[in-house]
Amino acid sequence: MSKGLNGKVALVTGAAQGIGRGIALRLAEEGVNLALVDLQKEKLAHVLEEVTAQGVRATTFGADISQREDVYAAVDHAVKELGTLDVMINNAGIAQVKPIADIMPGDLEKILNINIGGVTWGIQAAAAKFKALGKKGKIISASSIAGHDGFAMLGMYSATKFAVRALTQAAAKEYASAGITVNAYCPGIVGTDMWVEIDKRFSEITGAPVGETYKKYVEGIALGRAQTPADVAALVAFLSSDDSDYITGQAILTDGGIVYR
Ligand SMILES: NC(=O)C1=CN([C@@H]2O[C@H](COP(=O)(O)OP(=O)(O)OC[C@H]3O[C@@H](n4cnc5c(N)ncnc54)[C@H](O)[C@@H]3O)[C@@H](O)[C@H]2O)C=CC1
Numbered sequence: 062m063s064k065g066l067n068g069k070v071a072l073v074t075g076a077a078q079g080i081g082r083g084i085a086l087r088l089a090e091e092g093v094n095l096a097l098v099d100l101q102k103e104k105l106a107h108v109l110e111e112v113t114a115q116g117v118r119a120t121t122f123g124a125d126i127s128q129r130e131d132v133y134a135a136v137d138h139a140v141k142e143l144g145t146l147d148v149m150i151n152n153a154g155i156a157q158v159k160p161i162a163d164i165m166p167g168d169l170e171k172i173l174n175i176n177i178g179g180v181t182w183g184i185q186a187a188a189a190k191f192k193a194l195g196k197k198g199k200i201i202s203a204s205s206i207a208g209h210d211g212f213a214m215l216g217m218y219s220a221t222k223f224a225v226r227a228l229t230q231a232a233a234k235e236y237a238s239a240g241i242t243v244n245a246y247c248p249g250i251v252g253t254d255m256w257v258e259i260d261k262r263f264s265e266i267t268g269a270p271v272g273e274t275y276k277k278y279v280e281g282i283a284l285g286r287a288q289t290p291a292d293v294a295a296l297v298a299f300l301s302s303d304d305s306d307y308i309t310g311q312a313i314l315t316d317g318g319i320v321y322r
Pocket residue numbers: 074075076077078079080081098099100101124125126127152153154155156175203204205206247248249250251252253254255256
């Protein structure tokens with residue numbers, strides 16, 4: 062068990078599936094009460110059943126993280142339903158597979174609003190709430206290996222994940238005096254719907270057979286297998302726990318050996 066997690070309250074965005082669901086399941090195992098936030102309300106209801114079956118209290122909230130008022134409303138909802146907030150996990154994000162030459166203004170606007178806007182509003186709303194509650198807190202956001210190395214065909218996605226690292230560093234410096242730590246996790250190749258979509262788009266662009274791009278990337282992992290949401294959740298549980306109290310401003314790689322920093 063991770064130190065100091067039992068009884069805490071965490072909000073997880075993008076909790077309806079994939080890595081966000083994996084984080085919710087792991088935190089529930091650790092006794093964390095959960096506010097589950099996503100665009101997909103039906104899928105959230107299923108994750109709600111899964112986590113409450115582990116004996117924790119939980120609530121769901123439908124929100125579009127690119128909308129500042131939605132994120133603030135989600136944080137207010139968490140505190141109203143669960144009594145407080147200790148950990149904010151800005152996990153939701155989208156991928157975008159396009160050669161640089163094909164990126165259009167609408168593509169740029171969409172991914173910036175979700176991947177950078179969503180994290181910005183999440184950091185802002187959580188820090189304001191921690192201060193209003195008069196408590197310390199932890200803010201944890203999803204970056205990526207693509208936040209350390211720019212990936213071909215994932216140029217704008219990579220740019221947003223580099224930006225998450227920059228925001229993490231700046232926010233860590235701004236909020237340290239309030240006792241708020243701000244960190245990020247950087248997964249590698251995780252077998253979620255996001256990669257099903259990335260693989261499909263690569264096929265459309267390059268003509269590679271479906272499944273080939275994912276297979277090629279997984280073959281490049283030193284530990285020899287694709288990452289699971291539970292692998293990512295193990296790092297997020299550590300960053301949510303008291304064991305990470307002296308860590309701030311970091312974007313920590315968890316990728317089985319792809320990017321070495
Ligand atoms: N799958 C992978 O290999 C990797 C993923 N990541 C990052 O981890 C995070 C989670 O990824 P996955 O679980 O793989 O993705 P996913 O696509 O399986 O799940 C993302 C979830 O976020 C939700 N979401 C998307 N846009 C939203 C919005 N505007 N408002 C509210 N919710 C929204 C979706 O409904 C979905 O439930 C993302 O930030 C992603 O960039 C980072 C590195 C690797």
